[in-house]
Structures are given as structure tokens and as C-alpha cells.
Amino acid sequence: MSLLASDDRNADQVAYWNGPAGERWRARQRDQDTLLAPIAQLLLQQAAPAAGEAVLDIGCGCGSTTIELALRVTPGGRVVGVDISAPMLERARERAPAGLAVDFVQADATAYTFEAGATDLLFSRFGVMFFAEPRKSFANIRRGLRHGARLAFACWREPRRNPWLTLPLEEAYRHVPRLPPSDPEEPGPFAFADERRVRDILEGAGFARVGLEPVDLALDIGIGRGIESALETALGVGPTSRALEGQPPELQAAAADAILAALRRYQVGNVVALPGAIWIVTATNP
């Protein structure tokens, strides 16, 4: 399998999601899907996919939402999941039930030639914050939408509202060097935290009736299995995993101990729920 289309400015993200990050997400697929299931449900409710519709799932990863969407547009509909990550798409293809109207394409959504005007719904769970030039990416994807098509995606709000990602990172920083400071608009989980920026990107790409609804969550990073599982989540995703990558084992172990101690404050039985905050973003293609 190889990347069908890519934009040079996204080369770092292509390397990242085809390297250790893609492998970690593939290995954690079940747990990630359990952790993020409430967000899939909120988005599906908002997007209201209907039988017969054609849907694009951008940054579909291991395919959980792509499959959910395909079940909802049956009969007569179809879903295309687009992603740059070979390991994650491999997992998606393994999981898709035989006969379901779903296709997975390995391509950069910024450069891929979508079938013009063919899609009723553009959907994404956390798959659109990694574009170097988001307005260009959304303008390209919009060419694949019919007039009146809907957009619904989820993205994270500011870091301070997402302790489930930032608390483990701050604990890790007691033992490993800080990641280089990054521009808040750089591709990454928090690139769409700013409401004004998201509106500008989408309106600049030609979308209309842009809406952002804030949703506050309690995310059980223990996935119902308790503190050890919470630690695995904390170490396995987001900026903490990047900060620990390549560090000496003794520093990684010290960071893990510090994270574990901090997470214990949130433990209630097998649940380790930390605050998280997202935008549910909607728009239409005029």
C-alpha cells in the first residue's frame, strides 16, 4: 500500500503517523475506540447520517467511525475513509465487515482528488487538525461535496481544558526535557482550539453556517480497567508519548511513576476519569 496523494508541507505528519504514532494507535485501537466512543456518539447524533448517503471520514485512522457510518448509510450509501497512515488503515481494513459499503484510501486529504460533488456528509473525529495549510485542505475536500452537504467534526479545545492530556505531560516533565515550544496553530491535537481560527479556516475554504458547540467531558482513561490501564493510556497517546520517545529507560520509568501517582488522585474503583473538552464543529457546503 502506498500514499496516493500528498502535499510536501504535510511530510512531517506523514512520517509521524506512519512511524511510532501510527503503530501505537494501531496497537491501542480497541482502547482508543472505547475511550473516544462518547465522542463518536455525539458526532454521529449531530451528523445524522441517513440510508443512501455518501460520506467521507477524514483522518479515519483505524476505521471505527468509518464502519459506524457505513452501518448507518446502509442500504444504498457508501463511506470512504481517507488517512495517511498505512498501519492504521491496515487495521481498519482488517476490521471492516465483509460486504459493508466502505472503502479505505491512503492519501493526504489536502492533495487527493475527491470525486467532484459526490458526497453528502464530511465527517471526522479528531482527523483534521494535522494539516499544515488547513484552508487549502478544506477547500480541496469541499470539492468532493455536493451543494448542501453537511460537515461535522470533533476537535480538542485548549490544553488547559484537557487535563487528560496535559496532566500526564506535566508530570513527565519532572523527569524528561520539555518538547520544543510550539506555535498553537501548528498541526497537532490543539491546532483547532481557537474558535475564531476554525471559523476563518472553514469560511475561507468556502463553507457556510459554521457552528462550534463546546462540550465538556469526563474521559475514563482507565477504560473501565483501573489505574494500570490509565497509565497505559497516558503513556501511549498525545504529547506525553512524544516527550518520552527516545528517552533513557530510567527517565521513562521515573516519569511513569510520577504520572501514576498523579492519576491515583482521580481513581474511583476501576474508573480514572479526567476532564476533557471538545468542539463539535458543523457547517454546510453552500
Ligand SMILES: C[S@@+](CC[C@H](N)C(=O)[O-])C[C@H]1O[C@@H](n2cnc3c(N)ncnc32)[C@H](O)[C@@H]1O
Ligand atoms: C488523532 S488520529 C484520529 C483517528 C480516528 N479518526 C479516530 O478517531 O480514532 C488523527 C488521524 O488523522 C490522520 N491524518 C493526519 N493528517 C492527515 C492528512 N493530511 N490526510 C488524511 N489523514 C490525516 C492521521 O494519520 C490519524 O489517523
